[in-house]
Amino acid sequence: MTDQINQSGEPTANTERVFIFDTTLRDGEQSPGASMTLEEKLEVAELLDTMGVDIIEAGFPIASDGDFEAVSEVARVVKRASVAGLARSAAKDIDRCAEAVRKAVHPRIHTFISTSPLHMKYKLQKTADEVLDMITASVTRARNHVADVEWSAEDGTRTEIDFLCRCVELAIKAGATTINIPDTVGYTVPEEYQALFETVRARVPNSDKAIFSVHCHNDLGLAVANSLAGVKGGARQIECTINGLGERAGNAALEEMVMALRVRGDRLPYRTGIESSMLTRASKLVSAVSSFPVQYNKAIVGRNAFAHESGIHQDGMLKHAQTYEIMTPESVGVAKTSLVMGKHSGRHAFKEKLKELGYELGENALEDSFTRFKDLADRKKLIYDEDLITLVDDEIVHAHERIKLLALTVMAGTGGPQSAALTIEVDGEKMTHQATGNGPVDAIFNAVQALVPHHATLELYQVHAVTEGTDAQAEVSVRLAEEGKSVTARGADPDTLVASARAYIAALNKLMVKRGKNRPEIMAG
Template sequence: MPSAPASIANTNQVLIFDTTLRDGEQSPGASMTLEEKLEVAELLDTMGVDIIEAGFPVTSEGDFEAVSEISRRAKRATIAGLARLAAKDIDRCAEAVRHARHPRIHVFVSTSPLHMKYKLNKEPEQVLEMIKVNVARARNLVGDIEWSAEDGTRSEIDFLCRCVEAAINAGATTINIPDTVGYAVPDEYRRIFETVRERVPNSDKAIFSVHCHNDLGLAVANTLAGVAGGARQIECTVNGLGERAGNAALEEVVMALRVRGDAMPYHSGIDSSMLVRASKLVSAVSSFPVQYNKAIVGRNAFAHESGIHQDGMLKNAQTYEIMTPESVGVNKTSLVMGKHSGRHAFKEKLKELGYDLGDNALEEAFARFKDLADRKKIVYDEDLIALVDDEIGHQHEHIKLVSLSVMAGTRGPQSAALTLEVNGEQKTHQATGNGPIDAIFNAIMALVPHGAVLELYQVHAVTQGTDAQAEVSVRLAEDGKSVTAKGADPDTLVASARAYIAALNKLMVKRGKSRPETLAG
C-alpha cells in the first residue's frame, strides 16, 4: 500500500477497506469466535484487501484480542481498529494495532445536526474541537489515521468542510464520508465528494473514502458514485454483511470495477478468483446464508434454467454472462463424488470449492462425507459445501452431539432420546414434545439448561431429490444477545439438533462463559 496519500489520490487505483470483522460482525447474530476471525482475516489478506478493519478494541476484551492477534499475523494488509473521538478509545486502539506491519487508527464522530443534538448532546463548535484534539492524539500514537464523519450525508456541507479541514490539519491521512444510514442517492453522494475536495484547501493531503449502507438498496451504486467523485478508498464487507440492511458488498464493487472498466476506469488489487471462497467462509462463520440470487456469489449467479437462455449459452456464453464463473472462483467442471471416492479426490475437490482444511479437520470431514455417500446416490458440490461449512461451524465446541433417536408419527407423544458430550462428559436424556423437533429441543434443554428463546427455525434442502441433505438454521436470543447457527445432515432431525447445539455453543462464546452449565445463570 502506498505510504503517501498523494501517490494514489490522483490515480485510478482504489484501495479496498474491508470491515467484515467490525461492521459486518455488528449484524445481530453474526458474532464470530477468535479462531473464525483469524481465518477470515488471513483470507482477506491473501486475496489482496488493502486495509482490514479488525474490530473495535475498546468495546470488549474479545475485540481487543482479535485486533491484536490479527495485527501480529497480517502479512501485507494495513490493520485498522475503530475508536470514538475519546482518549480511552484511541489509546486502547493504538495498543491493539501496535504489532501490525501497517497499523491504522480509525476515529469517528457524528457531524449531522440530528446526531450532534440527540446522540452527542454537543454543539458544532464542541465537535470541531474534539476533532482537533483527538485526531492529533491519535496521530501522535500511530502514523496512519482515518477520520470519519458519522452520518456525513446528512451533515451541513459548510460544517462538514470545516471538520474535514480540521481533521487533515490534525494529522488524518484518510477522510471517510459515510452514508451511515443509507440515505443518499448516487448523484447526491458524488457531489458531496466533489464539493468537499474542491472547497477544503488541504484536501490534496488525504485520501477520501466511501462507506455506504444498504437501507435503500443503493450501497454499491453510491459507492461507485463516490469513487467517481474522487474517493479512492472503498469500505465494504464480504456478502454485504452489516448492520440493518448491510453494507456495500466487496464482491459486487470489485467486479463492477473489473467488468465495467470502460465506464469506470478504476482498479483494485483484489484477486477476484477468491471471491466465492471468501463468500462461503464468511457465510459459514457468521451463519448468515447467501441468498440464491445474490450478485456474483449467489448459487444462481451462473445458473440458467430458461430454455432460451440455455440455448444462447450453448452458442456463446457471453449472450447471458457478462463475466466468467472462473473470474470469481466458480469451477464449471464437476468431479463427481461418491462412496468410492478416496481422501485424495476428496481433498482436491474441497480445494476446487475453496476449502483448505488442516489434517484433523480433513479427516473429520472425510468421515462425514463417507457416511453421507453411503446414504445418498450422488454427492453434489452443494452437499460438500454444506457438509464442510457445518464442520467448520462445529469446531471448538463445548457441546457435541453423540447420538439421537426419535419416535414420531400420528400416535403421540413424540419423543427423542439424546446423548450429548458436554465438556468431555457424556450425558443422556429422553424427552417428549409437541412433535419430534420440539422433543429434541426439550431434550437438549434438559441436558444443557438455559434461558434462550428460539427466534428462528428454518429448513431448506441443499439439493434436489428425496435424499437431499437438509440445512437447518436456528437463531437463539438471551438477555438481548442473539446468535444464528446452521446444521446439515440428510436427516432433518439430526440437522436440527446440530444447528440448535451450534447456536448454544455460539451463545456461550458471546456471553464469555466457558461451561454450558452456566448458560441459565
C-alpha cells in the first residue's frame, strides 16, 4: 500500500480504510462509443487488480451474452479483488449474475432498484410497497447465491428520506453487506450528501451491519467532491472509474479520489489500498481501449497536470517544486515534471532547459539564443526539445560568422520565374541583391553567389522537419565542396526557405575558416 504523505513530506495518520470499487468495465463502458472487447476488458481488469482495487464491477451479465462472457472471464482471471456483476431486482438477472461471478475468488452480486418518487412512478410504475417487497426478495435471492451482496437505491439522492431509511433497513435485514446510495443523476451537493449518509446511518437500527457506499455522477462537476463528502458522512466504499469514464458527464474519477485522500490526509483521515504510481498507466490503458482521449488539463493524469510553461511558475518550480505542485509526478507514475517551453517561458527556465539538454552558454550567447527562442515561440505553438537543440546549434554555428543573413524575400508560384531578394552583411558591410532561379531555393542560392562569388560546388541539399505538425521547424543541411575541401552546415527555421539560406551561408562561412581567407571575395580567386 502507498504511504500517505502531506505537502511537507511527512506521513499522515490516514488509518481508516476506504474500499475502492471500480466500475470502469460496467458504468464506464456505458459511455456512448466506449465499448471494449473481451481482451481489452481482461487487460484492464488485471491492471486494476494489480494496482490494488478492492472490487471490480465487470459488467451487467443479463444485458447480453458478450457481457456475461466478459464478467465470467474477469471473474476467472482476477486473483485478489472481489468481482461484481450488476443485476436488477428480477430473479433472472440475479441468477444470471450469480452464474457469471461463480468462478471469482471473491464473488459479489450488486442488485439495485429505483427508490425515488419520480423513478417509481414513471420508470418502474410500482408502488412504494411493491418496491419494498422487491428489495427483500432480490437481496434474499442474491444472498442465497453468494455471501457478498451489495444493494443500491437508484436515484437515492432524490428519494424521500423516510422511505430511503425503510429500504436500507430491509436490504440489510435480507442480507445485504454493502449499501450504496448513489447520486445517479449528479444532482446533490457535498453538504447535502454528507448529511444524507449521517441521517440514514443514525436512523437505520441495523446500519452497523453493512458498509455504506458512494456512487456519484458528474453532471454538475461535483462527483469527486460529493464522494468525499459521503465518506465524511460515514461511507467506507467509493464507486468510481478510471479517467471519470461514464455515461453522460461521467463518474467520479478514481485517480482524483485516491490522490485527494493521499494528499489531504490532514482533513481526510482515510487510506486506500491503491498503488498510486500505477494511476497514469491505468489512465493511458483505459483511454486507449475506450478511444476516449484524456483532456490535457485533466487532474492527476492529464498531459498538463505536471507541465509548466508560465515563466513565473517555472521559476518557482526550479527554486522549490512545492511552490506549484502539491504532489510529486512520481507518486502517480509520471517520470518527472515537465517545463514546457513556450512564449510564456522565462530566462531561468530556458537556461535550465538548455543545461538539461547539455548546453552551458555564456551570458551573451544565452541572451542571443533566448531572443531567438522567444521569436520562434511567437511563431510556433509547441516548442520541442529538438527545436531547442537545433536553435542553439544554429546559434553556435553563427556565433563567429562573417557572412550574416539579414533579410530574405522570395517570390514563388506557378507563373515563374521565381526570384529572391537577399540582404546579407559581410564583415559589417550590408549588401543586397535580387536573383531569379529555377525554383525559390535556386533563386536564393544564385543571390548568395552574386553577393559572395565562389567556386564551391553544391554536393548536398536536404530538408527535414525537426518536429511534427504544419508549423514544424525545418532543418536544412547543405554540403559544399571546393578544391578538395568539403563542409556541411545546417540551418533551421519554421520557414524552409529561410532555413535554406541560413544553411548555405553557414557552409560558406565554414569554407572560409577552412581556407583561412581574410575576405570572402578572395574565395573566387
